[in-house]
Amino acid sequence: MSRTKAFLIILSIFMTILTTGWNCRVRPNSNESNYATKLEDILDQIKSYEQQVQLRANNIQTILNRQKIKHGTNAYYSNDERNLEFVKNFQETHTNLQHENATILMLVRNWELEGALKSMRSLEDRFNHLYKYTWTFLNDVPFTDEFKEATTLMASGKTQYGLIPSEDWDRPSWINETKFEENLLNSEKNGVLYGNSRSYRNMCRFNSGYFYKQKLLDQYQWYFRVEPDVEYFCDFQYDPFKLMRENNKKYGFVISIYEYENTIPTLWNTTKQFMEQYPQHIHPNNSLEFITNTSPIGSKALAIQSESDYNLCHFWSNFEIANLDFFRSKAYNDYFDFLEKTGGFYYERWGDAPVHSIGVALLLARDEIHHFEDIGYIHAPFESCPTSRYTRLNKRCVCDPYKEANIDMTLHSCVPKWWKFGAGKKFMNE
Numbered sequence: 001m002s003r004t005k006a007f008l009i010i011l012s013i014f015m016t017i018l019t020t021g022w023n024c025r026v027r028p029n030s031n032e033s034n035y036a037t038k039l040e041d042i043l044d045q046i047k048s049y050e051q052q053v054q055l056r057a058n059n060i061q062t063i064l065n066r067q068k069i070k071h072g073t074n075a076y077y078s079n080d081e082r083n084l085e086f087v088k089n090f091q092e093t094h095t096n097l098q099h100e101n102a103t104i105l106m107l108v109r110n111w112e113l114e115g116a117l118k119s120m121r122s123l124e125d126r127f128n129h130l131y132k133y134t135w136t137f138l139n140d141v142p143f144t145d146e147f148k149e150a151t152t153l154m155a156s157g158k159t160q161y162g163l164i165p166s167e168d169w170d171r172p173s174w175i176n177e178t179k180f181e182e183n184l185l186n187s188e189k190n191g192v193l194y195g196n197s198r199s200y201r202n203m204c205r206f207n208s209g210y211f212y213k214q215k216l217l218d219q220y221q222w223y224f225r226v227e228p229d230v231e232y233f234c235d236f237q238y239d240p241f242k243l244m245r246e247n248n249k250k251y252g253f254v255i256s257i258y259e260y261e262n263t264i265p266t267l268w269n270t271t272k273q274f275m276e277q278y279p280q281h282i283h284p285n286n287s288l289e290f291i292t293n294t295s296p297i298g299s300k301a302l303a304i305q306s307e308s309d310y311n312l313c314h315f316w317s318n319f320e321i322a323n324l325d326f327f328r329s330k331a332y333n334d335y336f337d338f339l340e341k342t343g344g345f346y347y348e349r350w351g352d353a354p355v356h357s358i359g360v361a362l363l364l365a366r367d368e369i370h371h372f373e374d375i376g377y378i379h380a381p382f383e384s385c386p387t388s389r390y391t392r393l394n395k396r397c398v399c400d401p402y403k404e405a406n407i408d409m410t411l412h413s414c415v416p417k418w419w420k421f422g423a424g425k426k427f428m429n430e
């Protein structure tokens with residue numbers, strides 16, 4: 001409907017009101033100059049309405065076209081990649097897909113096939129179908145043909161399947177069986193999460209010190225860790241490996257929370273001994289304060305108390321985009337070996353999340369760690385959803401940032417600490 005037409009309709013309605021009366025009690029004022037004044041009022045109203053509509057349209061256009069607004073306050077790319085031309089041109093301009101030296105990595109069991117496919121479907125749709133990075137699957141038993149067939153068909157690129165050697169997975173023979181069994185029993189009694197599980201301990205130790213030693217990963221510099229049954233809420237719209245490389249990042253995370261202290265009673269004491277023995281490995285611009293500061297951030301007090309100086313903050317390692325060369329470094333391996341020889345992975349239930357996190361926090365510079373705040377992600381029971389509405393609209397996110405499961409909004413999140421003591425809000429004031 002044209003503006004003139006709309007105006008004529010409104011005008012005729014107005015004339016009808018004037019001549020017939022809005023209702024029976026109020027008679028129209030027949031004063032001619034009042035007609036003119038009222039007409040002008042209405043014209044003004046229409047004009048201002050049209051201006052508002054135009055303004056809104058401009059705003060939406062600005063949001064969609066904007067070059068300056070970023071996905072997140074610490075994002076490196078603006079949203080210009082959202083436009084259709086980008087997607088259209090992508091295949092033509094990227095004849096050599098998989099252009100970063102990277103792989104997507106999943107440690108998974110045969111019976112977890114459905115969860116694996118769910119995660120793959122999500123990451124392919126949201127990111128990898130445009131890039132076709134190879135998927136690498138690792139397992140401590142051989143993958144079945146059924147698993148290989150389904151995952152191969154789900155992947156947009158290649159897939160490869162690795163069998164973890166027993167010495168990288170199983171409990172070493174030097175572990176004191178009596179002490180180990182005692183801890184299993186005590187852990188169960190004390191309600192330690194996964195406390196009575198033998199295989200969980202193997203997995204945590206493997207993820208801490210052996211995943212990057214697997215042959216299939218030798219050919220890569222970067223990995224993106226994916227677990228079964230996760231989901232990514234938003235389109236990536238950029239290659240996170242490229243972002244990491246171009247901005248000199250070594251480790252990327254989405255969620256950061258507090259660890260259960262009863263899984264790691266002596267981890268911090270052991271780490272302190274390591275720091276004393278290997279001062280040369282501690283980076284001068286480390287994130288020690290992020291993992292030791294206990295002052296409350298914001299108006300509310302911390303929910304978590306710690307017995308040691310470690311405040312229990314860690315990056316939730318079921319999501320990781322990181323540089324394998326960091327884990328291959330002498331510094332990280334000295335750290336892992338130091339932990340390994342105490343037997344803490346078996347006499348306690350040290351998780352790979354606090355081990356990676358403390359390693360990263362001590363051995364890397366703050367600026368080498370990246371918070372992917374624009375990638376919505378869920379690994380039950382926690383999720384993270386971008387709080388910026390622009391980001392959610394622009395990246396086609398399907399998530400609710402105000403939901404209870406959104407860990408970033410709760411006291412259990414360490415992300416505010418990262419903002420304050422890490423490199424988190426560097427771009428906030430741009």
Ligand SMILES: *[C@@H]1O[C@H](CO)[C@@H](O)[C@H](O)[C@H]1NC(C)=O
Binds near residue numbers: 032033
């Ligand atoms: C018509 O309106 C004018 C201006 O509002 C006013 O001065 C005048 O008294 C009105 N005449 C009648 C008949 O209502």
Ligand SMILES: *[C@@H]1O[C@H](CO)[C@@H](O)[C@H](O)[C@H]1NC(C)=O
Binds near residue numbers: 176177178179
């Ligand atoms: C193994 O652990 C048990 C229980 O902690 C201890 O009594 C025993 O001396 C240990 N054995 C060795 C060989 O260290």
Ligand SMILES: *[C@@H]1O[C@H](CO)[C@@H](O)[C@H](O)[C@H]1NC(C)=O
Binds near residue numbers: 218219
């Ligand atoms: C990728 O990285 C690995 C490990 O650093 C290296 O051996 C390999 O040569 C690299 N490949 C390419 C194509 O650069």
Ligand SMILES: *[C@@H]1O[C@H](CO)[C@@H](O)[C@H](O)[C@H]1NC(C)=O
Binds near residue numbers: 265266269
């Ligand atoms: C850690 O070390 C300190 C000092 O050496 C000691 O007092 C404390 O009991 C140790 N904590 C644990 C849990 O071993």
Ligand SMILES: *[C@@H]1O[C@H](CO)[C@@H](O)[C@H](O)[C@H]1NC(C)=O
Binds near residue numbers: 285365
């Ligand atoms: C530590 O940070 C300072 C200030 O940003 C920088 O000048 C220095 O080069 C950094 N040191 C290292 C070893 O990266």
